[in-house]
Amino acid sequence: MNKQNKQNKFSPEVRERSVRLVQEHRGEYPSLWAAVESIAPKIGCVPSTLLEWVKRSEINNGAREGLTSSERDRLKALERENRELRRANEILKTASAFFAQAELDRVLKK
Template identity: 80%
Template sequence: MKKTNKFSPEVRERAVRMVQEHRDDYPSLWAAIESIAPKIGCVPQTLLEWVKRAETDAGERDGLTTTERERLKALEREVKELRRANDILKTASAFFAQAELDRRLKS
């Protein structure tokens, strides 16, 4: 199931930029997020996730960047498809090997 994004990338970038620009005006990051989130129309936790993602992508925070995460997902999908194809080939191989044995026994 694919999530639908209520907010455009431009709105997300603007919200993150607002948090970064006004971070020093508040006693904590969370206070800044709680103040800015209603102005954007999202819940604070969502804005916090956007800020964390932006910091990770910028190298300011440990973790996988968005590009790395997308690449990992693509590789995991490919591995899953290859394993499925491998299972199909193994099953077909066993089927044809058994058919060949049965044919030789009848002769």
Template identity: 65%
Template sequence: MTKRNGNTYSPEVRERAVRMVLEHRGEYASEWEAINSIASKIGCTGETLRGWVRRAERDAGMRPGPTSAELSRIKELEREVRELRQANEIL
């Protein structure tokens, strides 16, 4: 499993790693132990994989918080507000 560009992993690698954690976390003493074990196998840090797992849980409605789609929309709206403020300053 290789990195795509720089320090970002392909969506396929992320999805597989998250699926592995969700499927095998019962086989470990804790979720963190499962995450660290799987992270070492794919070559990322435990904290990176933990973030992917949490995002997948939010997207699936298993954990409270904004989904990836909602975060993307918020970012888009913030960019639009920033552009409108700049346009207003010019006028």
């Protein structure tokens, strides 16, 4: 199973409801992890998955340090664009060198 399938096993609504459940009942447990461990089986996911959802929600809401989901998506897009531009630049450098050499050969044959 690839990462995309794992991410889509639970709908956004289920994730949001699960995170809200943890946040609403967090005070009833000695720690965030204890709350997550108690609630995760009721949702049908492993505690580490639910904990990631809670952390992601806290980051997106500004309650925890880190890049928001939209910032992460934008960063990934920029990194992808940067790779593509570097690749295109290398192709252009190679082509430029090829044509420069061809022109030099043509001039020297005269």
